[in-house]
Amino acid sequence: MSFMALIGHQPLPVHEKMFYLKNYLSGEARKAVEGFFYRNSEEAYQGALKVLEERYGNHFIVQRAFRDKLMKWPKVGSSDPAALREFADFLQGCVAAMPHVKGLAILDDCD
Known part of the structure; x- marks a missing residue:
């Protein structure tokens, strides 16, 4: 886009x-x-x-890629602020993409 x-x-x-x-x-x-x-x-x-x-360009493929990346994210250790920052940046990217990628709102499910 x-x-x-x-x-x-x-x-x-x-x-x-x-x-x-x-x-x-x-x-x-x-x-x-x-x-x-x-x-x-x-x-x-x-x-x-x-x-x-x-x-x-398929919204389903994009949404699945976000979800797969999130599920495969390596565990962030308590003494690794750079890894935590990288994960936070990725999550911020997910939030920013939600209004533009159909189906990505599923990541906002708290249940």
Whole structure:
């Protein structure tokens, strides 16, 4: 969403959008669209966006990724303030994402 807001909807040449997309992505998402970066065409750009939307635009997938990450979070020791801060940052990110990711409100269930 942030890429589309900052770059995708701007009147930029497609080769610039591809450049920014390539630099914006990392890890699994970048690998998924790596082949599109060899062409600087509107077709390649739209193809990359379609792959990303199909894999990462689904609210259920995003919600599940948040939940999985939370459930697999390593135990934070009492003498590890850096780990506690990292966990707090992740939880803050969950709270910030809740209004935008359908189904993520399940994390707010206190029962």
